[in-house]
Amino acid sequence: MYRFHKLDKMTSTRCAVCKYFRRRCPPDCIFAPYFLNDNPQRFICVHRFYGASNIGKMLEEMPVQLRADAVDSLYYEAKCRIQDPVYGCVGIITSLHRQIQIAQSQLAKAQAEISFLDANFVGFEPTPSLSESLVQQNGFEQGLDDPFSTWFY
């Protein structure tokens, strides 16, 4: 009876890693702050790819204040690898690179379009009626030379 009681107390204070390995969790356990008892899945996930020993080594090699971020990033990578066993989060990087290329290409097109519109918008002397209609339309008084200089950026 006493034995069960002791075991019960031990399990409630063990971190997820020590619980997984069915061992006592020492007060200075390197895993305890990052693998809490109530989320065993987090450790199972990173352990599947990196192994507890490698994770422990990585944590030991970095300052304490960076370890939580390191475990978060390892967990993210492990989740990506579960979702996409072939490419993992490198698949996400590839997809993001593609998105950046698309956005940059759209931006280049838009900038070329602006240059064209700008050139034709300001490339001739406005007639008085044209200036007036712009002021009427937009509610601000600007010439045709630099219509965006003050409000747009």
Added chain:
Amino acid sequence: MYRFHKLDKMTSTRCAVCKYFRRRCPPDCIFAPYFLNDNPQRFICVHRFYGASNIGKMLEEMPVQLRADAVDSLYYEAKCRIQDPVYGCVGIITSLHRQIQIAQSQLAKAQAEISFLDANFVGFEPTPSLSESLVQQNGFEQGLDDPFSTWFY
């Protein structure tokens, strides 16, 4: 003398993984196609984080034709983790997300600028002299209603 000769022959045909573990490389070695003898660093790099056993398990669980890509992506992740032990390639993902946000914000600004220019460019009846000057300036005959419809995209 014979013994050295045999060992020499064995080492030359072993893959980088079997060479690392100083073992015979079987003809059906799961690592051999992806960890060639002449690039031991590639295996050392992934082994440091994942461990040979985990890499072997991952490879076994996927079709042969995807294994080369999987090893490449693991190698990429491992190199990222060496460069940035805390964030690994998750740091790259964060940076790419930021770049996409910047590009999208620039694109939104550019599109708003285009909308403004377009609205003021086509929002009134052009005088004959304005139309003529545009055709003269740009060398193509287009009305003011949709100046980009045919050549720009």
